[in-house]
Amino acid sequence: xxxxxxxxxxxxxxxxxxxxxxxxxxxxxxxxxxxxxxxxxxxxxxxxxxxxxxxxxxxxxxxxxxxxxxxxxxxxxxxxxxxxxxxxxxxxxxxxxxxxxxxxxxxxxxxxxxxxxxxxxxxxxxxxxxxxxxxxxxxxxxxxxxxxxxxxxxxxxxxxxxxxxxxxxxxxxxxxxxxxxxxxxxxxxxxxxxxxxxxxxxxxxxxxxxxxxxxxxxxxxxxxxxxxxxxxxxxxxxxxxx
Amino acid sequence: xxxxxxxxxxxxxxxxxxxxxxxxxxxxxxxxxxxxxxxxxxxxxxxxxxxxxxxxxxxxxxxxxxxxxxxxxxxxxxxxxxxxxxxxxxxxx
Numbered sequence: 001x002x003x004x005x006x007x008x009x010x011x012x013x014x015x016x017x018x019x020x021x022x023x024x025x026x027x028x029x030x031x032x033x034x035x036x037x038x039x040x041x042x043x044x045x046x047x048x049x050x051x052x053x054x055x056x057x058x059x060x061x062x063x064x065x066x067x068x069x070x071x072x073x074x075x076x077x078x079x080x081x082x083x084x085x086x087x088x089x090x091x092x093x094x095x096x097x098x099x100x101x102x103x104x105x106x107x108x109x110x111x112x113x114x115x116x117x118x119x120x121x122x123x124x125x126x127x128x129x130x131x132x133x134x135x136x137x138x139x140x141x142x143x144x145x146x147x148x149x150x151x152x153x154x155x156x157x158x159x160x161x162x163x164x165x166x167x168x169x170x171x172x173x174x175x176x177x178x179x180x181x182x183x184x185x186x187x188x189x190x191x192x193x194x195x196x197x198x199x200x201x202x203x204x205x206x207x208x209x210x211x212x213x214x215x216x217x218x219x220x221x222x223x224x225x226x227x228x229x230x231x232x233x234x235x236x237x238x239x240x241x242x
Numbered sequence: 243x244x245x246x247x248x249x250x251x252x253x254x255x256x257x258x259x260x261x262x263x264x265x266x267x268x269x270x271x272x273x274x275x276x277x278x279x280x281x282x283x284x285x286x287x288x289x290x291x292x293x294x295x296x297x298x299x300x301x302x303x304x305x306x307x308x309x310x311x312x313x314x315x316x317x318x319x320x321x322x323x324x325x326x327x328x329x330x331x332x333x334x335x
Contacts, residue, residue, distance in 0.1 A: 074260060074261050078261070078263075078264055081263075081268070081293045082294060084293075085293050087295055113294070122257060122259075122300065122302060125257075125297075128297065
């Protein structure tokens with residue numbers, strides 16, 4: 001047997017979050033690096049934060065114009081309303097004036113808010129923590145000079161976790177989602193089910209390489225990497241039927 | 243200038259969470275008056291135009307929402323806000 005070309009199919013187990021089958025190349029998303037900002041002036045840092053907040057607001061407004069379902073619209077309009085409220089970032093601007101860099105000040109300002117929702121007794125208020133985290137990370141990405149990566153359709157995306165606003169900005173036609181974190185009751189799982197995007201959670205993504213061929217079986221809660229031709233044909237048939 | 247006060251029972255199933263808070267603060271911002279919101283007749287009061295502050299009250303179902311307003315359109319503002327809460331925030335989708 002030719003060891004250079006033959007690779008053995010292997011199966012990685014997870015938990016079903018949204019049913020369905022997806023076949024395609026796998027892409028692994030890497031988390032944003034939190035860069036250290038250098039020799040800032042307070043005025044420059046305040047401007048950088050103001051710019052990042054405004055860019056985030058525009059990102060979300062564009063996204064809100066594209067979504068059609070009520071769940072997605074509600075999540076996005078809440079995040080936009082938070083960004084339009086000066087009270088959200090006011091503590092961060094105060095910390096920058098005292099000499100803190102913008103990304104640290106933003107995290108220091110918003111993390112106590114997140115914690116207060118995480119500790120709420122009411123589950124409806126608890127999930128607001130995930131909205132604020134989504135918003136915190138979007139502004140941090142903008143502060144680091146990143147723009148949203150556009151993932152082409154037809155891919156199986158593997159990541160640590162995915163916030164709702166990133167899920168909503170992705171073209172999921174013929175694609176699927178594999179997460180290490182997250183749960184079947186998360187915002188993203190609800191959105192995935194309502195949009196028919198196969199999704200599994202609780203997956204060990206450490207050994208997954210971008211570019212490998214994979215089958216995501218959302219019904220069984222498993223990912224099959226390098227499926228052999230027989231298995232692939234079975235799934236092709238199931239995909240045609242779904 | 244006179245201060246206007248009002249209160250209303252909130253029956254919304256999940257309390258003053260994301261969607262009701264968005265609607266309430268948007269409506270409050272449509273008025274010029276200074277408008278505060280509280281969960282007791284004596285405060286503490288938060289700015290009813292700030293979603294960050296309004297959400298932070300974490301007002302649950304069956305809470306009584308108190309408003310106080312000061313300004314040229316204070317009465318109209320509180321009438322509209324009470325109507326929104328009393329109507330279970332159903333002013334469209």
